[in-house]
Amino acid sequence: MIPRRIVRTLIQAALFFVLLFTLVFFADARYRLLPDRIHSALPSHHPGSVITDITVTFCSSANLFSSCRLDSDQWHRVEKDLYLRSGWVQSAWLHYQHKKEEELGADDRVVIGLKVSRNNPNSAEDREDPSEVWESRPGGIWILRSNRRHDSDSSRAITAVDVLFGPDSVEVRPNWELTPTPLLLSSGTQIVRLSTRHGHPPPLSTQYTQVKPRVSKEGRFKILQISDTHLATGLGVCRDALGEDELPSKNCEADTRTLEFLEKILDEEKPDLVVLSGDQTEGPAAPDTQSTIFKLAALMIERKIPYAAIFGNHDNEGDVSLSRAAQMSLLETLPYSLSSAGPDAVDGVGNYYVEILAHSSQHSAITLYMLDTHAGSPDEKHYIGYDWLKQSQIDWFKRTSQSLRKDHQKYAHIHLDLAFIHIPLPEYIEDSPIIAGGELREGVTAPKYNSHFYDALVEEGVVAVGCGHDHANDYCALRPLKEGGAAGDRQHLGPWMCYAGGSGFGGYGGYQGFHRGVRVWDFDATVGRIVTWKRLECCGEKKDRKIDELMIVEGGKVVAPSS
Structure with missing residues (x-):
């Protein structure tokens, strides 16, 4: 016969862990619970800024010590679960760092290239510039960074990053480009591609977003x-x-x-x-x-x-x-x-x-x-x-x-x-x-x-x-x-x-x-x-x-x- 005091202690401990599990599981649920507010921030870019780093975080509701949030003073998150909620336990999120061009310091490095690959691009014999070193990030991501400040105002600089889903995904925004290879994730029901914008787009007033339809000469x-x-x-x-x-x-x-x-x-x-x-x-x-x-x-x-x-x-x-x-x-x-x-x-x-x-x-x-x-x-x-x-x-x-x-x-x-x-x-x-x-x-x-x-x-x-x-x-x-x-x-x-x-x-x-x-x-x-x-x-x-x-x-x- 187990003493009543021990039974009560075990029940309290179980309730505590259930509560803790719930809090961790829903810690990053704002995307699911408040989609209107979060999605209104799309796409993930900041006018006049350049991307200085990109990474992916993985977390699990079964692991109390994992988190899908990085330091918010340093990192911004694209508010899309890379598993699109298909993994009820596991989640993955794309993060990026950015800075305004005028705030770049001597040690800051600007992302000028991004690719997804199983192979190390640094080992490729046909590299255009052997002095440039690609850096590995989770999900098969490789980024190329330059510490030359003038690259921040060139067409090489990546100024925005986004995530699109599906084998038939397309990019329609000016200056944006999809990676041909999907992210390398361990699971998930959808193909996930990164999309990046190089350079800053011209003002909306000069783009062809607004057109004036007219009847033909014959009416x-x-x-x-x-x-x-x-x-x-x-x-x-x-x-x-x-x-x-x-x-x-x-x-x-x-x-x-x-x-x-x-x-x-x-x-x-x-x-x-x-x-x-x-x-x-x-x-x-x-x-x-x-x-x-x-x-x-x-x-x-x-x-x-x-x-x-x-x-x-x-x-x-x-x-x-x-x-x-x-x-x-x-x-x-x-x-x-x-x-x-x-x-x-x-x-x-x-x-x-x-x-x-x-x-x-x-x-x-x-x-x-x-x-x-x-x-x-x-x-x-x-x-x-x-x-x-x-x-x-x-x-x-x-x-x-x-x-x-x-x-x-x-x-x-x-x-x-x-x-x-x-x-x-x-x-x-x-x-x-x-x-x-x-x-x-x-x-x-x-x-x-x-x-x-x-x-x-x-x-x-x-x-x-x-x-x-x-x-x-x-x-x-x-x-x-x-x-x-x-x-x-x-x-x-x-x-x-x-x-x-x-x-x-x-x-x-x-x-x-x-x-x-x-x-x-x-x-x-x-x-x-x-x-x-x-x-x-x-x-x-x-x-x-x-x-x-x-x-x-x-x-x-x-x-x-x-x-």
Whole structure:
């Protein structure tokens, strides 16, 4: 019989070690628990500074004496667990030291080279400069440092460092470069690559991050609407993929197939602008949202096509996903991006407009209103399902539209207004609308509460609105007028309400006859005409051609289907 006093002591000791284990395990959990605040600091660079050292730390919750933090007065940490939480016991983190150029001392050494290799680069016979010595760091990292101060203001100096994930990771930022060899880690589910920036980038005002799209000399302009790509960090897992003869695809990599499809359409349609209308990422499957966004943005950047993005309900859904604000701050700095966070006083992130200018003047020919439709309902008890556009957004839209009207009247031809959202409006299915140019294959998951943004679109003369969200719906809808010429107070048709259709294999499919697709909007600004059609990824006789072509606007007015 063990004395009660000893039993009590053993229990207390066990509780103490459980508490200590918990404290150590969550000591570095800020990345997991506060992703919005931490990710808003990305990317990891400091203007006017140069990197003087780089290393990797490993720690384990099973080892009470290990730590993933170095002296914060000397080292800064890239706030990304290199194991992306796949190792619940082990973690690894990239650290770097930096100094402002004017603070460099005689003994400071500037990092001018970085590579990842199993072999010692100092033993290579073809070294360019045998006097330069590569220094080893954990994870297979080798750094080359110079003690010549003039290297700090040259293109050789490394001025920023970052981490990207996945075998398909790409770098799209000017002056940044990915290491060809991944980090050499003992475990982990993702390939991890370091990315470095050499030299300081030119001011944003001189970069090609801001472009002004214009209609052609003939007045033509084409928009490709891409929705619901549902990309992952890494290659992704296919859902409901079909191949030849309508049979389920095997050995399908979701992101590979999605990006190949989009590349093909971009090359064939050659759009003047791309609208990304939400759910670019599959939240939980994209633990490093930055790597995922770069894969999609690269398609447009490589082709020098401007693009504008809004968010869907999945984009920031994961536990460690970037917040909408952090994602937009990243998008705002990328080449050819027209994306904008919009006014702080308006609900949501990504309420803004894009002007398509006339060919040879500063007058607007087409205005695109981009709005954030949020995610889940804030009042599930009364309105189960999805959120709705808020009054502050509707007020902003009406105020902006009215303030632009005078300038739009200066355009020599007919000015056209469109809007893009992610979650459809209730009017997409209310009042038995005319369905044209596609199929209604699944229920319309619009908000249960109607904030009447559609009425504001009518009042401001918007001729069409495009959405995503319901992947298998790819039709356009038009609310019919009642006999006598008007439905309620409406004196004319419109706006058209069109779905883009889901384009990504990381999102659901599974509805009979549905294939991944995108929507094209083709404008003739000289006569105020809009024709729209779709392009599908697969299969049969519909393959490799546009389908469901539909003229929706003529002479600046919404027109009903000819049939």
